[in-house]
Amino acid sequence: MSARAGRVPVLATLLVTVATAALAQEPIIDVSKRADRRIAIGVGRFETLTTEEVGSPAGDVVAFDLEVSGWFEPKRPGMLPPRAFEDWARLGAEVVAEVRQEGGTLVGAVRDAGTGDVLFRREYPSGRGESLRQRLHRYADDVVLALTGEPGIARSRLTCEWVPPEGGDKRVVTLDLDGFNVRELTGERALEVGPRWAPNGKSIVYTSFSSGFPDVYVHDLVLGARDRVAHYEGLNADGDISPDGRRIALVLSTDGNPEIYTKDLDTGRILRLTANPATESSPVWSPDGRRLAFVSDRTGGPQIWVMNPEGHDVERVTLRGTYNTAPDWSPDGTRIAYCALRSDGFQVQVVDLATREVTTVTDLGGCEDPCWAPDGRSILYSRKAGGRTDLYVTNLTERRALRVTRGDGRYSTPDWSPVP
Amino acid sequence: MSARFVWKGAAIAATLAVFVGCGGSAPEPETDVVEVDMPEEVPVEVTPPARDDTVKYVDPNVEYRDTLQAIHFEFNKYRITSEAKPKLEAIGALLKDHPDWKVLVEGHCDERGTNEYNLALGEQRAQSTKRYLVSLGVRESRFQTVSYGEERPIDPRSNEQAWAKNRRAEFRVEAPGS
Numbered sequence: 330m331s332a333r334a335g336r337v338p339v340l341a342t343l344l345v346t347v348a349t350a351a352l353a354q355e356p357i358i359d360v361s362k363r364a365d366r367r368i369a370i371g372v373g374r375f376e377t378l379t380t381e382e383v384g385s386p387a388g389d390v391v392a393f394d395l396e397v398s399g400w401f402e403p404k405r406p407g408m409l410p411p412r413a414f415e416d417w418a419r420l421g422a423e424v425v426a427e428v429r430q431e432g433g434t435l436v437g438a439v440r441d442a443g444t445g446d447v448l449f450r451r452e453y454p455s456g457r458g459e460s461l462r463q464r465l466h467r468y469a470d471d472v473v474l475a476l477t478g479e480p481g482i483a484r485s486r487l488t489c490e491w492v493p494p495e496g497g498d499k500r501v502v503t504l505d506l507d508g509f510n511v512r513e514l515t516g517e518r519a520l521e522v523g524p525r526w527a528p529n530g531k532s533i534v535y536t537s538f539s540s541g542f543p544d545v546y547v548h549d550l551v552l553g554a555r556d557r558v559a560h561y562e563g564l565n566a567d568g569d570i571s572p573d574g575r576r577i578a579l580v581l582s583t584d585g586n587p588e589i590y591t592k593d594l595d596t597g598r599i600l601r602l603t604a605n606p607a608t609e610s611s612p613v614w615s616p617d618g619r620r621l622a623f624v625s626d627r628t629g630g631p632q633i634w635v636m637n638p639e640g641h642d643v644e645r646v647t648l649r650g651t652y653n654t655a656p657d658w659s660p661d662g663t664r665i666a667y668c669a670l671r672s673d674g675f676q677v678q679v680v681d682l683a684t685r686e687v688t689t690v691t692d693l694g695g696c697e698d699p700c701w702a703p704d705g706r707s708i709l710y711s712r713k714a715g716g717r718t719d720l721y722v723t724n725l726t727e728r729r730a731l732r733v734t735r736g737d738g739r740y741s742t743p744d745w746s747p748v749p
Numbered sequence: 750m751s752a753r754f755v756w757k758g759a760a761i762a763a764t765l766a767v768f769v770g771c772g773g774s775a776p777e778p779e780t781d782v783v784e785v786d787m788p789e790e791v792p793v794e795v796t797p798p799a800r801d802d803t804v805k806y807v808d809p810n811v812e813y814r815d816t817l818q819a820i821h822f823e824f825n826k827y828r829i830t831s832e833a834k835p836k837l838e839a840i841g842a843l844l845k846d847h848p849d850w851k852v853l854v855e856g857h858c859d860e861r862g863t864n865e866y867n868l869a870l871g872e873q874r875a876q877s878t879k880r881y882l883v884s885l886g887v888r889e890s891r892f893q894t895v896s897y898g899e900e901r902p903i904d905p906r907s908n909e910q911a912w913a914k915n916r917r918a919e920f921r922v923e924a925p926g927s
Contacts (some may be wrong), residue, residue, distance in 0.1 A: 398879075437801045452924040490864070499900065520900055523865055540802045542895050543868065561797040567865055581868060582894070583797040586876050590795070600792040608827070610869035624866055628823065631866055640791030652825070654866040668863050675862075695794040697863050740862050 335592060356478030357448050360400060362474065364616075367402035368397055368476060371422030371442060374406060378430060378461070384509055393507045394469030394483035399478070399706045418442045420595035424476070437468035437715070439476065440708070446543065449475040450572055455497055457633045482506065485703055488514075488524040488533050488732070489711070489720060489743040491698055500589040501535045506745075508720070508734040514548055517553070525744045527570045528614075534558075534568035534577065545579055547594075560591060571614050572595075576638070578621055589623050591638060602640030611655055614638075615662050622646070622656040622665055633667050633680070646680055649687065653678075657700045666690070666699040666708050675709050678721070691725050691730065709733070711741040802895065806921035808851040814923075819917040820878065824859070827873035829881050838879070840887035840920065848888075851923040854878050856896040857903075859912035864898055871896030878918040902921050 358368055362723045365659035367452065372395065378387030389407070397402035404422040408494035411417055417425045422442040429436050439448045441717040451471055461602045463484070470481030484504050490499040491513075500570060501514040502522040515521065519539035526533055532549045545559035545568040560730040563582030570577050576591045581601075589612045603609050607627035621638055624631045628649035636643040648651040652670035658667070659679075674694025680687050690699070695713040707724045723730045734740045775789035809817040817840060820833035829837065844850060856875030858867040875894035883889045 409790070447892045450813065452896050520897075522898070522900065538897075540800075542800060542893075543803065560800050562800050562877070564868060564896050566868050581797070582872045582876065584795065591792075599795050602791050604791055608866075608873050610865075611865045624869075641880075655863040670862070698865075700835050720914070731756070 354694055357630060359690075360477045360479070367688035368400060369404055369421050369423045370401045370439070370472075371411070371420060371425040372403045372405060373427070375428055378428060378465075384462070387461075387738045388426075390462060390465045390507065391426055391428065391469050392483070393731075394466055395472065397421040397707070397733075398469070398473045398481055398483065399726065400473055400479065413542055414440075414442075414445060424448060426472065428465065428671055433699045435468065437465075437471070445693070450631075462505075465650065466505070466507075480701055480704065482704055486530075486746040486748070487709065487720065487743050488526060488535075490524065490741045501533065503533070503550075504734075506722075506733065508732075511737075523567060523742055525569050526746050527574065528572045528747050529574060530746050532570075533568055536566045537567070547575070552729040556595065567611050569613050571638075572616060578614060578638075580610050580612065584677075589621070589640075600640075602636065602638070604683045612658055614659060615658050616660055618661055620662075622658060624654050633665060635665075635682075646682065647687075648685065656697045659701050660703060660705040666701060668697045668699060668710075677708060679725070690725065691721075692726060692728075693730070696721075700743060700745050702745055703747055709743050709745050710741060770831075773880045785866075788874060797823065804851050804853070804923050806851070806893075806923050809920065809922050810924065813843065813922075816840055817920040817922070819919045821913060822916040822918070823861070824912070827869065827870060827877045829877055834881075835862055837881050838885065841882050841887055844882065844887045844891070847924065849925050850891065850893050850919065852882075853923075854894050854924075855901075855919040855921065856894065857901055857915060857917050857919070858916045859910065859915040860907065862899075864900075868896050868898035871898045874918050876915075902909040 340535060367467050370387050372392040375387035382453050392403040392405060396403050404420045410562045419454040425440045426443050427438045427440060435453040437453065438450040440446060441448055449472060453467060466483040469483040473479060473481035486503055487506060488501060488503050491502040498520040499522055501521040502511050504511045514533060517539055521535055521537045522531050524535040531551055534545050534547050536543045537546050541561060543564055543566050544557050546555045546557050547567045548555040558577060558626050559579055559581060561581055561583035564587055565581055566582040568577050576593055579588050580593050581590050584606055586606055589609050590599055590601050592599045605627050607625050610624045612621050612623040619637060620635050622633060622635050625634050631654050632645055633647040633653050633656045634643060635646050646665060650669050653667050655668040658668045663680050664676060664679050665680045669676055670674055675688040675697050677699040678687055679690060690708055696710050699708045699710040709720060711718055711721050712721050716739050717736050719736060720740045720743050722733055723732045751892040818836060820836050844852065854875040856871035858871050872894060875896055880893055881894045903913045
């Protein structure tokens with residue numbers, strides 16, 4: 330670790346002048362020239378910023394945000410906090426994150442670990458309806474943007490199924506990317522499954538059994554009201570709203586077995602896209618809205634297929650294995666992540682649509698329901714292990730898994746908000 | 750009452766298995782997919798009626814519970830097993846003796862696999878169970894189906910014994926006057 334300190338002078342030569350309280354237009358560190366090596370950033374504990382609303386030391390909040398971004402390697406002080414600024418360089422830090430409160434204002438900065446120069450500084454006043462925790466996330470996103478030139482993801486939100494520690498039915502919740510701020514969507518006491526964000530991030534589609542049967546609902550997060558969009562005989566599930574917001578793809582069994590349909594959200598017009606006695610599930614729109622990925626067992630075990638929104642041009646995407654489910658498109662539309670049953674258990678895999686090359690993202694088993702980060706650099710999934718089910722994020726470059734939730738209940742079937 | 754129902758689907762064909770090779774080295778499992786008469790071209794515009802949510806299904810009365818017991822399925826399959834057929838024949842006879850009953854068939858899965866796919870698989874189990882009973886002469890309009898996927902296990906443990914119990918179709922009834 331201490332060898333890293335030798336890089337500090339190199340970093341110093343990369344410095345550009347940054348006006349305080351203004352975002353850098355150019356990145357301070359050219360990450361493209363670092364061959365995937367993360368920026369080592371010292372993050373203290375900032376115990377004095379522990380408040381009820383933060384729920385943990387501010388340094389832990391910032392360190393998680395920077396690590397999950399995939400751009401930073403937080404260097405934490407451990408049991409022996411640095412006594413002098415120079416100690417950060419000995420811990421291997423290239424830069425040092427600093428946050429403090431002045432009155433009600435959060436002041437966040439980043440300094441060069443070698444020279445002590447201020448690379449970035451910004452104030453986050455209270456009074457904008459933002460909690461201290463939210464302002465810490467905003468600071469982390471600003472640090473990512475200022476130092477790398479890339480947008481941060483710390484303020485993106487997740488939705489998933491959750492069973493509280495005392496047990497009971499699954500219910501849909503939203504939560505922050507760091508697993509805090511868990512909120513139930515409806516407060517209903519009915520089984521709720523399979524939430525997905527609408528592409529505009531303003532509503533969540535999910536399946537609720539509140540009628541006694543599975544029905545598809547669209548819950549408007551702004552109005553706090555929901556619409557039932559599918560309640561036909563049998564199964565109504567797996568709703569996914571098209572990128573233009575006009576149609577919903579879903580699974581219905583009203584014609585006798587689970588098939589893929591689209592419903593126009595304005596006119597109510599319903600089209601059946603598959604006509605097959607096999608099991609079809611999990612339709613998902615490509616980011617450009619021109620393709621739908623879905624699961625079908627028409628050739629044997631469940632596999633990932635794609636077709637156009639008229640049900641034509643059908644193509645099988647996963648060619649190996651006997652069980653591949655839960656597809657999700659990368660934000661650039663070039664790859665699909667899915668859940669594969671392998672000899673080492675359920676793992677997250679990614680298939681490149683141009684080359685059909687498959688990469689395995691996880692290695693621990695029990696990994697299900699992958700979805701992409703809005704920046705396409707990491708994948709979120711649930712993992713069953715030892716009687717617990719938690720959400721994890723794995724960075725695609727290094728395949729490092731970070732646990733998001735902390736075992737307070739069971740979290741499953743996550744979806745990542747499309748916009749921060 | 751016992752209007753003859755002709756079903757053009759997979760109830761009989763469901764015992765046929767098709768093997769399909771694939772590009773990979775892993776063998777494909779035996780499949781439930783069957784050739785059926787499904788001539789429509791897609792996309793098809795459909796106008797399905799809304800579901801009737803008003804039927805009050807209850808667990809069967811104790812005198813019928815031995816007959817209306819759950820049937821079980823193989824892993825990732827929804828075809829009716831040879832063990833389940835005599836049970837369904839007894840259920841079919843009971844339902845024909847009580848033509849005013851309505852039946853809810855609940856499809857369930859074990860915990861393995863993704864929740865979304867298991868919802869569809871549970872629906873297939875409920876539908877293939879319903880179709881088998883219809884092929885025995887029970888009117889289709891007496892049935893509704895619901896899939897709980899993996900959300901309602903009988904046995905919460907994670908082992909073969911529990912999984913076998915949880916892969917099932919169950920029956921609830923609306924039985925006026927019984």
